[in-house]
Every structure is written in structure tokens, then in C-alpha cells.
Amino acid sequence: MxxxxxxxxxxxxxxxxxxxxxxxxxxxxxxxxxxxxxxxxxxxxxxxxxxxxxxxxxxxxxxxxxxxxxxxxxxxxxxxxxxxxxxxxxxxxxxxxxxxxxxxxxxxxxxxxxxxxxxxxxxxxxxxxxxxxxxxxxxxxxxxxxxxxxxxxxxxxxxxxxxxxxxxxxxxxxxxxxxxxxxxxxxxxxxxxxxxxxxxxxxxxxxxNKKSVSDLTITPDLDHNKLNVRAETTGVSYGDILEITVFDGTKRIKNVKGAVGENIEINLDNPKLWSPESPFLYNTTIKLLSGNKTVDEVKSYFAMRKISSKRDENGIVRMQLNNKDYFQFGPLDQGWWPDGLYTAPTDEALKYDIVKTKELGFNMIRKHVKVEPARWYTHCDQLGVLVWQDMPNGDQGPGWQMRSFYKGNEISRTKSSKQIYKKEWEEIIDYLQPYPSIVVWVPFNESWGQFDTVEITEWTKKLDPSRLINSASGGNHFPTGDILDLHNYPDPNLFLYDANRVTVLGEYGGIGLPLEGHLWKTDKNWGYVQFKNSEETTAKYVEYAKKLGGLVKTGFSAAVYTQTTDVEGEINGFMTYDRKIDKMNIAKVRQANEAVIQMLQK
Missing domain, CATH: 2.60.120.260 (Galactose-binding domain-like)
Structure with missing residues (x-):
């Protein structure tokens, strides 16, 4: 008892x-x-x-x-x-x-x-x-x-x-x-x-084990049909070997060995290319061998894809994917959540915004002044979405000008502030380097914290020469990097053009629709233009898309619409902040977006 x-x-x-x-x-x-x-x-x-x-x-x-x-x-x-x-x-x-x-x-x-x-x-x-x-x-x-x-x-x-x-x-x-x-x-x-x-x-x-792989650098070389892999290791000895096996699905197609610390080249015959339309990924197994014994093993993946720029037959410098002109079009994605702030509640939620982006007919996401968990980038790799990765803003901003060539303003950051920026940007690039979906690095946005622009651009390119550099998104332009990036709200507008670089519309739109019951704030909600219902909002979006399509032929090679979801007081998303309501007609938006993307293929 x-x-x-x-x-x-x-x-x-x-x-x-x-x-x-x-x-x-x-x-x-x-x-x-x-x-x-x-x-x-x-x-x-x-x-x-x-x-x-x-x-x-x-x-x-x-x-x-x-x-x-x-x-x-x-x-x-x-x-x-x-x-x-x-x-x-x-x-x-x-x-x-x-x-x-x-x-x-x-x-x-x-x-x-x-x-x-x-x-x-x-x-x-x-x-x-x-x-x-x-x-x-x-x-x-x-x-x-x-x-x-x-x-x-x-x-x-x-x-x-x-x-x-x-x-x-x-x-x-x-x-x-x-x-x-x-x-x-x-x-x-x-x-x-x-x-x-x-x-x-x-x-x-x-x-x-005491001997182990600690980091991977994976760089495709499409022009030579090969992949370059370098593994950082811990505790290794002279004579230790890396063995890399490549799989097409479950079929083993390559097995290559190399000494630790060396760049390992893997030649691929007629490689399958990765693109938003066909996001094929090769699987790999990477083993660390010591005395012919496997002491560490990790599984990874890679994609064969190339991002570059080239002048077309009309003299316009175009973005290219896999050596073909390719218009990149996607939303400004800030990655905020009403319940988790920076952190998505679940992995399904983390993936949801990317799936919705594809449903809307986009092929790209600009990850705006935030860096995501590794799984987000893997979802982009698997689903087939190009990513522009911003460096998060910091410090202060100088006066911002956006309508003049090469008259950018810069702030004088302290030595400590510069060191903080460079340390974190280098760590971010090192962290994200293996993910094939990432095609553009964006060191500065709308002048915020902008300093030593030419030096930072060249340094970023040195850290990762395999991707394009969008030095200063939205203004404070300098003659550096691969891209001239314009911002214009609310409608698309090609008010500057660079004959020697890719010209893009890095932000536009911001069409607002507040929906009661799905608002973070009950007052002072904000959008560049606001409408009363989904029909009006969709119609304005389609109008802007048609205008953008006309500007593709005359110079734009990419565009970013603001934005994926509402965020706190901003009510200009395709979805409400809680992701419970699609605020536009998805089918009509998709049709309009596909028409814009296809302008370069016509």
C-alpha cells in the first residue's frame, strides 16, 4: 500500500x-x-x-x-x-x-x-x-x-x-x-x-575520430567538365588520403583519391547540369584514409552549374547560367517569422517559403540582409532556386544617392567596425561556399555601413571567384564588381544602364494589402502602395510585370520584387506574415512571372 x-x-x-x-x-x-x-x-x-x-x-x-x-x-x-x-x-x-x-x-x-x-x-x-x-x-x-x-x-x-x-x-x-x-x-x-x-x-x-574532416570547399568547373574539392582536416598526418566517390542517384560513377591538403579534381563525362528547371544534384561520399583504414566519412552533394556574364548580340551584358543568357527573377526574402523571429518554427516551415516562391513562377530568391540555417540552402539546392546572398547590414549609413554613376558615398568606419565586418563576411562566405544555389554575393545594400567599396568587392571576389559580386545594391555606385543594381519603388524603371556590367533591378514593387486578423500591428502598417483586395493587388502586380518585361529587352538582366511575406509592420508580401493567406492570385502571378523570364529566350 x-x-x-x-x-x-x-x-x-x-x-x-x-x-x-x-x-x-x-x-x-x-x-x-x-x-x-x-x-x-x-x-x-x-x-x-x-x-x-x-x-x-x-x-x-x-x-x-x-x-x-x-x-x-x-x-x-x-x-x-x-x-x-x-x-x-x-x-x-x-x-x-x-x-x-x-x-x-x-x-x-x-x-x-x-x-x-x-x-x-x-x-x-x-x-x-x-x-x-x-x-x-x-x-x-x-x-x-x-x-x-x-x-x-x-x-x-x-x-x-x-x-x-x-x-x-x-x-x-x-x-x-x-x-x-x-x-x-x-x-x-x-x-x-x-x-x-x-x-x-x-x-x-x-x-x-582524432583525424577528421572539418570543412569542405566545392567548386564546379563547367567549362572543363570537372569538380574541384578541397577538404579541411584535423589531426592528420603526412600520407593520409582523401577518397571521394561520386554517385548519380545510387549509381557509382567516379572514385578519386588525393593527399590531404590538396585540391582534388574530379572529371565528369557529359555532366548533368543543375538549373531551376532541372535541379540535379550528384551525391558524394568523402572518406579520410589513414594507413588504408577509414578514420572518417561524411556524405555530401554538389551540382554542376556555372554563373557568369557575357555581352549578347545587342551589346547588352547579360547574366548567364550554364553559358546561356538567363533572366533571374525572384522575391526579396527576409526570412522573418511572427512566432520565431529569425527562426522558422519547423523545417517544413523553413521550406515552405521556397516552395511558394517556385509556385509563383520565380527562379531566384534574394536573401535580404540575413543568413539562413544550412538546411534552407539545401532546400534551395534541391528545389532549384538561385540565391543572391546579402551581407547583413551593420554600423551606420552615409547619405544615399541612387541615380548617379560612380558618385557613391562611404562612411568612415572605425578599425574595430571594419574588422567585425570583414571577419563576419568571410565566415559567411566560407560557410555558404559549397551550396550551388548561391550565385551572387551582395556586400552592401542601400549604402548601409558601406565603406571601402572597391576594396571589399575585390576581396570578396578573391574569397570566391566562382560567383558574381553585386557590390552595392540600390545605390552608392562605384566602378567595381559585376553588377549595377537599381532600386525603384513602386514600379520598374530603368533609369541607369551600364554598358560594361550586368544591369539589374535589385528591388521594386512593395504592393501592400493589409488583411485584418493576420497583422502584426493594428496600426501604422506600411507599404509603398496599398490596395483593398486581392483582385486590385494582383492586377497592379501584373501591370508592373508587363512593364518589367518591356525593360528586359532594353537592359535588365534580373529583377527582385518586394517581397515574399509581410514582416511585422510591412504589409507588402505575397503572403501574410503568418503564411495563412496568399494575398494575390497565384496562377496569374505565375503566368506574369514566366512571361518576364521568357523574354530573354524569345
Missing amino acids: KKILLITVTLLLAKPVGAQWKPAGDKIKTKWAEMIDPTNVLEEYPRPIMKRSQWKNLNGLWDYSIQDYGKTMPEKYDGKILVPFAVESSLSGVMKDVGEHKELWYETNFIVPNNWGNKNILLHFGAVDWKADFWLNDIKIGSHTGGYSPFSFDITPFLDGKSQKLVVRVWDPSSDGPQPRGKQIKNPHGIWYTPVTGIWQTVWIEPV
């Missing part, structure tokens, strides 16, 4: 993990918010371009505390936060501001699986905004600055006992600092949005 009573009391006192969490606040939410299981958050493998068979997800409910800047590790925490959702977001379960005078602390405990044996254990963070310090079992193991790139620690020497205690401290000055932050601002309004502080991508651990 006593045993039965004890069990009953224990069950009553035990509070389910899920009961400790619920979304905070009363803002609109996506349908995926209802699908979140706090014991199994974003369970998909986070790095599909370099996949191992074993890993463990550390996402879930952690302890958190918001303290004054400079205080010591908390003795008591404020409550639970759902990682990896930023503390300001609804899905974190907290929804509190932090700011430059506070610090955000996290604590969790995890167990390393017993079957990982004598492996080294790597602790990975997808992204943490902005400056973070880390302790494992009360020993400080490292720090990191930068809100958009992944990083990791080898925590093997610091493991102690069965359960490991991880503590993280984050400081993020948001718009009070010079660091890249995109659209984040401490007082959100208009086109500026809620700050994002702390962990906002998956945290995970994986086991590796």
Missing part, C-alpha cells in the same frame, strides 16, 4: 516537460507553432552538406536569466527558454527584451551517448547573436562573435562524469553597436524589426 501511495505522489509532482513551455504573447502565429514539441525541436540533421551518421540534438528547454551587464554567473535562473528560439520571440516562451545593458545567460545539462566510445566530441552552434562565452563543467572553453555563421568547440578535454553542464552568456548591443544585424533595431518601426538576441539556430554534438 505504501509503494502505491509513493508512486501516486511522484506522478502528481512530476511535471511534463511540455507543460513547462508555451508560446509567449498574443501576436499572430503560423500554423507550425502548434506542431512544436519542446522535447524534439528542429530534429533534422542541421548540416546536410557534410553529414555524419551519428549526432545528438541539444535543442529544448534550457534555464535562462537576463542580468545586468558584467555580473557573474547566475545563482538562480529566471525560468525556462526553448532553444533555439531567440529570447525576444514568442516561441522561446519568454518574449523579453535584453539590450546592450543586459546579458542573457543559458544553462543546460546533457549526456554524451555511451556508444560514442573514445571519439572526440564536437559541440556545434548554428548561430548565436552576437557575442557569446561558453563554459563546460564550470571551465571556460571559448568565445565567439558574429550572429550569422556556425562555429564549434572540441569539448573532449572538458567532459566530466556522466552529465555535462553547459553555460552560455550572450551580449548583443543590437542597433546600439556597429556589428552586422540586418533589420534588427531596439525600437521596431516601419521597415525595422524586433531585435534577436542569443541562440537562434540548432545546438548539437557529434563524435569524430
Whole structure:
């Protein structure tokens, strides 16, 4: 009888993990918010371009505390936060501001699986905004600055006992600092949005041998029908070898070996090309061999595609895909979520916007002043979408001019601010280099934080010569890079033209339609032009598309429409912010978009 009573009391006192969490606040939410299981958050493998068979997800409910800047590790925490959702977001379960005078602390405990044996254990963070310090079992193991790139620690020497205690401290000055932050601002309004502080991508651990592959650089060379692969490695010895096997589906077509540290060339006979119309991906297995024994193995993929520019028969410099003129057309995609802010509620949600972009008849996405988790780029690779990748804005902006050639204004950033920019941009490029969907790098947007434009452009090109560089999207033009990028709202307008570079319309549109019940704000919603219903909005979109089509023949080689979804106070998306309503007629938009794209094929 006593045993039965004890069990009953224990069950009553035990509070389910899920009961400790619920979304905070009363803002609109996506349908995926209802699908979140706090014991199994974003369970998909986070790095599909370099996949191992074993890993463990550390996402879930952690302890958190918001303290004054400079205080010591908390003795008591404020409550639970759902990682990896930023503390300001609804899905974190907290929804509190932090700011430059506070610090955000996290604590969790995890167990390393017993079957990982004598492996080294790597602790990975997808992204943490902005400056973070880390302790494992009360020993400080490292720090990191930068809100958009992944990083990791080898925590093997610091493991102690069965359960490991991880503590993280984050400081993020948001718009009070010079660091890249995109659209984040401490007082959100208009086109500026809620700050994002702390962990906002998956945290995970994986086991590796002492000799292992740590990074991949994958570059297709379509003109010579070959692929160049270089692998960064850890702990290797002279004589260790990399073996790369290429598969067409499940059929093995190539097997090549090379010494570690060397560029490995893989020749492909009549390669299958990747394009938005036919996004074919080759699969690969990469093995690290030491003494003829496999000590590490990762799975990856690649695409054979080429992005370039060339003058056409009319003397216009055109973007080319796989050595053919190709008009790139897509939406400005900011990647914000009403419930998760920077973080999509689920992987299905992360993929949804890309699927919708394809349904709308687009072949490109401009990822605007934000960097996404690795899985987003893999979805683009698999679905067939070209990507222009912006560097997130930071620091301040000079006076912005957009209608003159080569009269760009620049700010004088401090040495520290320049170093922050270059460190983060280089890390972003290194992180995203293997993803074939990315075809354009955009170092600056609308003058924000723009400095040393020619130098930064040339440096970016040196970091990755395989892609085009759009130096200054929207204005403050300099005679550098591959692209002249114009912005014009609301309608398309070719008011400048460069006879020696590709000319594109980097932003236009912004047709607004506020829909009650799907608004982040009840007042002061914003769009360049606003209409009252879907029919009017669609008609105006089609009108603009027809005008754009006429400008393709006279000079435009790409265009970007603003935007994929509403975002906070902006109501100019194809979809509402909660993704529950399509605000235009999808079939009519698709027909109009396909007509524009086909202008270069006529």
C-alpha cells in the first residue's frame, strides 16, 4: 500500500516537460507553432552538406536569466527558454527584451551517448547573436562573435562524469553597436524589426575520430567538365588520403583519391547540369584514409552549374547560367517569422517559403540582409532556386544617392567596425561556399555601413571567384564588381544602364494589402502602395510585370520584387506574415512571372 501511495505522489509532482513551455504573447502565429514539441525541436540533421551518421540534438528547454551587464554567473535562473528560439520571440516562451545593458545567460545539462566510445566530441552552434562565452563543467572553453555563421568547440578535454553542464552568456548591443544585424533595431518601426538576441539556430554534438574532416570547399568547373574539392582536416598526418566517390542517384560513377591538403579534381563525362528547371544534384561520399583504414566519412552533394556574364548580340551584358543568357527573377526574402523571429518554427516551415516562391513562377530568391540555417540552402539546392546572398547590414549609413554613376558615398568606419565586418563576411562566405544555389554575393545594400567599396568587392571576389559580386545594391555606385543594381519603388524603371556590367533591378514593387486578423500591428502598417483586395493587388502586380518585361529587352538582366511575406509592420508580401493567406492570385502571378523570364529566350 505504501509503494502505491509513493508512486501516486511522484506522478502528481512530476511535471511534463511540455507543460513547462508555451508560446509567449498574443501576436499572430503560423500554423507550425502548434506542431512544436519542446522535447524534439528542429530534429533534422542541421548540416546536410557534410553529414555524419551519428549526432545528438541539444535543442529544448534550457534555464535562462537576463542580468545586468558584467555580473557573474547566475545563482538562480529566471525560468525556462526553448532553444533555439531567440529570447525576444514568442516561441522561446519568454518574449523579453535584453539590450546592450543586459546579458542573457543559458544553462543546460546533457549526456554524451555511451556508444560514442573514445571519439572526440564536437559541440556545434548554428548561430548565436552576437557575442557569446561558453563554459563546460564550470571551465571556460571559448568565445565567439558574429550572429550569422556556425562555429564549434572540441569539448573532449572538458567532459566530466556522466552529465555535462553547459553555460552560455550572450551580449548583443543590437542597433546600439556597429556589428552586422540586418533589420534588427531596439525600437521596431516601419521597415525595422524586433531585435534577436542569443541562440537562434540548432545546438548539437557529434563524435569524430582524432583525424577528421572539418570543412569542405566545392567548386564546379563547367567549362572543363570537372569538380574541384578541397577538404579541411584535423589531426592528420603526412600520407593520409582523401577518397571521394561520386554517385548519380545510387549509381557509382567516379572514385578519386588525393593527399590531404590538396585540391582534388574530379572529371565528369557529359555532366548533368543543375538549373531551376532541372535541379540535379550528384551525391558524394568523402572518406579520410589513414594507413588504408577509414578514420572518417561524411556524405555530401554538389551540382554542376556555372554563373557568369557575357555581352549578347545587342551589346547588352547579360547574366548567364550554364553559358546561356538567363533572366533571374525572384522575391526579396527576409526570412522573418511572427512566432520565431529569425527562426522558422519547423523545417517544413523553413521550406515552405521556397516552395511558394517556385509556385509563383520565380527562379531566384534574394536573401535580404540575413543568413539562413544550412538546411534552407539545401532546400534551395534541391528545389532549384538561385540565391543572391546579402551581407547583413551593420554600423551606420552615409547619405544615399541612387541615380548617379560612380558618385557613391562611404562612411568612415572605425578599425574595430571594419574588422567585425570583414571577419563576419568571410565566415559567411566560407560557410555558404559549397551550396550551388548561391550565385551572387551582395556586400552592401542601400549604402548601409558601406565603406571601402572597391576594396571589399575585390576581396570578396578573391574569397570566391566562382560567383558574381553585386557590390552595392540600390545605390552608392562605384566602378567595381559585376553588377549595377537599381532600386525603384513602386514600379520598374530603368533609369541607369551600364554598358560594361550586368544591369539589374535589385528591388521594386512593395504592393501592400493589409488583411485584418493576420497583422502584426493594428496600426501604422506600411507599404509603398496599398490596395483593398486581392483582385486590385494582383492586377497592379501584373501591370508592373508587363512593364518589367518591356525593360528586359532594353537592359535588365534580373529583377527582385518586394517581397515574399509581410514582416511585422510591412504589409507588402505575397503572403501574410503568418503564411495563412496568399494575398494575390497565384496562377496569374505565375503566368506574369514566366512571361518576364521568357523574354530573354524569345
